[in-house]
Amino acid sequence: MEWLNFGAALTAFFASHAVPALPWVKTRAQARLGRAGYGAVFGSISLIVLVWVIVAAGQAPYVEIWPHYPWMRWVANIVMPVALLLLVLAIAAPNPLSFGGRSTGFDPEQPGLAGAMRHPLLWALFLWSAAHLLVNGDLAHGILFAAFAIFCLIGMSMLDRRRRRDLGQAEWHRLAARTSNLPRPWRILPALSWARLCLWAALWAAILAAHPHLIGVSPLP
Known part of the structure; x- marks a missing residue:
């Protein structure tokens, strides 16, 4: 279960950086949230997922x-x-x-x-x-x-x-x-x-x- 959690966290981390980088995703998100709002939401999600993946790595079997x-x-x-x-x-x-x-x-x-x-x-x-x-x-x-x-x-x-x-x-x-x-x-x-x-x-x-x-x-x- 710990390895599954670590794999899910690592996948979520890279997806949270790859998906927003797609031009059509970024353009639509900025249109709805504004540049500052988009930056705040993206930064918050990135920080949450980063904490998740670091904690999951620490919980994985040694x-x-x-x-x-x-x-x-x-x-x-x-x-x-x-x-x-x-x-x-x-x-x-x-x-x-x-x-x-x-x-x-x-x-x-x-x-x-x-x-x-x-x-x-x-x-x-x-x-x-x-x-x-x-x-x-x-x-x-x-x-x-x-x-x-x-x-x-x-x-x-x-x-x-x-x-x-x-x-x-x-x-x-x-x-x-x-x-x-x-x-x-x-x-x-x-x-x-x-x-x-x-x-x-x-x-x-x-x-x-x-x-x-x-x-x-x-x-x-």
């Missing part, structure tokens, strides 16, 4: 794939702050080429964070998935985080195709000329600000404090 070693936690604690930094920098940053950013204020000649990576939120989620895949060597969590990581990588090319369709080839190429799907970390520096760095530090501290209570395991080495 089947070890690889053992856990202390060095794995050190790697995760190095990778996760990087993932959170990308998350904080990406939210509401000028970037009409990906989700999570805003379409206004973007300068193709100085693309900011998009110049370091076109889809920073997906890279943040990929790093989160990879770090958690490493430290969770059981079958359920292996399937979960490997699926998330693959979904993030595939999602980048899917988003590019969708933006090309929405913006048109010429406009997309004009906006994306100085961006890249492959990370160029040295270009992150222009996107840094004291406000976002403070938010990043607060978020990382909050996650470290809340993780044992919400997940039941301390993330520290």
Whole structure:
């Protein structure tokens, strides 16, 4: 029964992201709910399903794939702050080429964070998935985080195709000329600000404090 629940949750998670991405579904939903309403409903459903799939993975029978070693936690604690930094920098940053950013204020000649990576939120989620895949060597969590990581990588090319369709080839190429799907970390520096760095530090501290209570395991080495 636990495996069925996990399978249903994982299927619901990917369906909740694939179905709204269909042009005719998104267009009709935005027409009825408005862009803000659509974003709120989609975000709420995504969060609920994400919680469901994580809880279901924790309830699935434990089947070890690889053992856990202390060095794995050190790697995760190095990778996760990087993932959170990308998350904080990406939210509401000028970037009409990906989700999570805003379409206004973007300068193709100085693309900011998009110049370091076109889809920073997906890279943040990929790093989160990879770090958690490493430290969770059981079958359920292996399937979960490997699926998330693959979904993030595939999602980048899917988003590019969708933006090309929405913006048109010429406009997309004009906006994306100085961006890249492959990370160029040295270009992150222009996107840094004291406000976002403070938010990043607060978020990382909050996650470290809340993780044992919400997940039941301390993330520290």
